[in-house]
Amino acid sequence: MAGILVNFYRKMVSTLIIIVCTFSFFLIAGFISSSNISIFKFKVNGDIGAEVFLRIISYENPLIGHALTGSNTDLPIFSTGFKLLTNIEMNDLRSLVRTGIPGFMAFDSNFLIADEGVDFTDIPIESAPPMEVLLQERNMAANELEELNSGKIYTGSSPPEKSVFIYHTHSWESYLPLLGLEGAENENEAVDGKTNITIVGELLGKELEKRGIGARVDKTNIGQELDEKGWLTHxxxxxxxxxxxxxxxxxxxxxxxxxxxxxxxRKDSTTAMINNEPYARLVFVIGEENKNFQKNLKFANELHKILNKNYPGISKGVLPKKGIGVDGIYNQDLHANTVVVEVGGVDNNMKELKNTIEALADAISQLYWKAEEVNG
Incomplete structure (x- = not known):
């Protein structure tokens, strides 16, 4: 009987030791990943899963390890192990809930190319109000209309050859200040069938024409088209x-x-002061589910780099999108030089928008004339 009890207690102690060790492992992993203890880190580059796999293989084949040297990205070993065991990323709170909330994956993206300080809280959010709301038409607020018409207005002739097509898939998207609703709490009020993003498209077209680039601006009321077809906004x-x-x-x-x-x-994420002037920040969105993804990425990245070189911080970066609840193509399979551009947010005013559109026209112009030199 005594022997049986001894064996029982030994098993209990062994089980307790395993539990304590496991718990300690998670505590240590959390401590190390939240600190900057470089002794527990090795250098890798790119996607974590692929690089960890390559690092392991490199122990058997040193030639593979050469491809991983010289990187400047730190990867904590223990937090990587923790992620593999639990599917939780210690530096991303979304990993705690991404599999538990229905529909969450539709908003679970990361910038592929990001400006300094930009994280998942800066990811663009899309929301469409009921059809009857987005079809309403209102005039622009008087002070914003005055700002729109202020300054030197381009009156030159349009270049006969059109090289840029500007359009607006969500033509109802507007800005609270333009509608006289500055400071409104509900961002879904920033929609209108008349005073909307198409005004920004017209500004971009004029700015490109100033720079000798022909642009066609399509102002189709997409909401009206959807309503006539009996289609929903998606x-x-x-x-x-x-x-x-x-x-x-x-x-x-x-x-x-x-x-x-x-x-x-909101405004704190979509506005930047650059050289003492206010700008609406930009985000370039590309669909990962189209055949031109790499070409679209190159195009968007070129614009992003030019913009942030001349106007530091104006572009948040390049955001790839795919999966449930998003389009994932955005018509970008039709041409290599196609991109979705988020211009500011619901709180940006006309002055901020005008400044940004001038900067965007500069970037497009630089790419255009550089290509003309090469082709000429």
Missing amino acids: RSYEVSRSLVQEAMAGNQKLEYFIDLHRDSV
Whole structure:
């Protein structure tokens, strides 16, 4: 009987030791990953899963390890192990809930190319109000209209050859200040069938024409088109696709396709002071589920780099999108130089928008004339 009890207690002690050791492992992993103890880190580059796999293989084949040397990205070993065991990333709170909240994956993205200080809290948010709301038409607030018409207005002739097609898949997206609703708590009030993102598209077209680049600005009321077809807003990219295809068929010389949108996040994330002037910040969105993804990425990244070189912080970065609840293509399979551009957010005013559109036109112009030199 005594022997049986001894064996029982030994098993209990062994089990307790295993539990304590396991718990201690998680505590130590959390401590190390939250600190900057470099002795527990090795250098890798790119996607964590792939690089860890390559690092392990490199122990058997040193030639593979050479591809991983010289990187400047730290990867904590213990937090990586913790992620593999639990599927939880210690530096991303979303990993705690991404599998537990229905529909959460639709908003679970990361910037592929990001400006300093930008994280997942700066990711653009899309939300569409009921159809009857987005079809309403209001005039622009008087002070914003005055700002729109202030300064030197370009009156020169438009270049005969159109090279840029500007359109607006979510044409109802507007800005609270433009509607006289500055400071409103509900961001979904920033929608209108008349005073909306298409005004920003017209500004971009004029700025490009100033720089000798012909631009066609499409102002189709997408909300109205959806309503006439009996479609919901998630099919808006089907409507805009037909517009892009029609434009391409009518003009073989179109080289750039810019789909302008407005973000739904608030002012602290969408506004920057640059050289003592206020700007609406930009985000470039590309669909990962289209055949031109790499070409789209190159195009967006070139714009991002030019912008942040000349206007530091104006571009948050390049955001790839795919998966449930998002389009994932954004008509970008139609041409390599196609991109969705989020211009500011619901709280940005006309002055901030005008400043940003001038900067965006500068960047597009730089790419355009550089390509002309090469082709010429």
